[in-house]
Amino acid sequence: MNKITELRRDADERKLDRTEPMPEVAPAVPLEAAEAPPARWRRRPLRIGILLMAIAALAVFGGRWLVARWSHVSIDDARIAASLVTVSSEVSGEVLAIPVTAGERIEAGELLVSLDPEPAELVIAGTEARIAALDAQVEQLRAQKDMIRSQIESRLAAARAQITAAEANHAASEAELRNVQSHFDRIATLASRRIATPQAKEDAQARLDTARQQELAAAAAIETARANLDVVQSDAGQLAIIDRQIAKLAAEKTGLEAERAQKLIDLRSSKVSAAFAGVVDATFVDQGEYVTPGTRLLIYHRPDEVWVDANVKETDFRKIRVGAPATISVDAYPGREFRGEVERVGGAATSQLALLPSPNPSGNFTKVTQRVPIRVSIDTGGEVLSPGMMVVLSIDVGN
Structure with missing residues (x-):
């Protein structure tokens, strides 16, 4: 206890021996400068304004997002579709000529494939x-x-x-x-x-x-x-x-x-001609090949008759109505919006149309949201939309 007391006394003595520096006197400043608020106070209204603008923008965009979530159904895995016509051979014979190639535009009545007529x-x-x-x-x-x-x-x-x-x-x-x-x-x-x-x-x-x-x-x-x-x-x-x-x-x-x-x-079938004007999507035979009845020769479609095929969640299916307007964004044309409307809705979920449906006989059940196919028309606006192109579909279901 005495030792502790002695240590405290020595510390007090050392404090007394230390000389304290004299405080510096600030230089005189004008009265206007002395009355001006600090700089951080001058920046505060600007910060408040920016914050209020951010809150307003967030409210606007958030409100729009909420309205869109309530009045629209968005589907981001939709695709452009068309009637892809597969042309097959009706007779047997050697391919003498196939004057068209994939991507080529053809007219109605134009020769597509010529087989040996002999x-x-x-x-x-x-x-x-x-x-x-x-x-x-x-x-x-x-x-x-x-x-x-x-x-x-x-x-x-x-x-x-x-x-x-x-x-x-x-x-x-x-x-x-x-x-x-x-x-x-x-x-x-x-x-x-x-x-x-x-x-x-x-x-x-x-x-x-x-x-x-x-x-x-x-x-x-x-x-x-x-x-x-x-x-x-x-x-x-x-x-x-x-x-x-x-x-x-x-x-x-x-x-x-x-x-x-x-x-x-x-004999007439040995000359395969186009039934309508369209675009060749793919060819499957070359000159000199021997084909039999049913052999696929090529695929083509009408470029002016395309639509959008999409699969809507079953939880949103009740909102979809035939004739509902839709906005379509095509990945191939960023920044462009196309218009359309719902033409028809499917009568069965896509799982029922699968090649190998799963009846779940084991009893181990996991509920998965099903999808129902729908078809939406699209106004191409003169643009070339090829089947298979990815699109983002937004259907107005507010009305």
């Missing part, structure tokens, strides 16, 4: 030769039919005439038979009275028998003539057979004509 031309020539042969056979059968018809008509006329003659002969034989029968009756009566001789009766009987046989022969001749008529009429069935042969050849000709028509289509 196989189709050969098949068409062979088919036409077979059709000509069938036509010759048909003409031959028709001539044969005309000849048979003429012969049958002549034979029918002869048979009918023969029947008429036989009937006339039979009528004459019947008249002769009646006459002979009457004569025999008179002779028989006279012979029974012993007026006529037995020889006269025998002669009358002989004449009667002959007349009867002649009448029977005349009747048989009628039947023969009628039978000949039936034979001739049955020969007319050959005309029906010829008609069936002609019909068969006509059916074969129809089949060949259909085959020729198909080959003519194949």
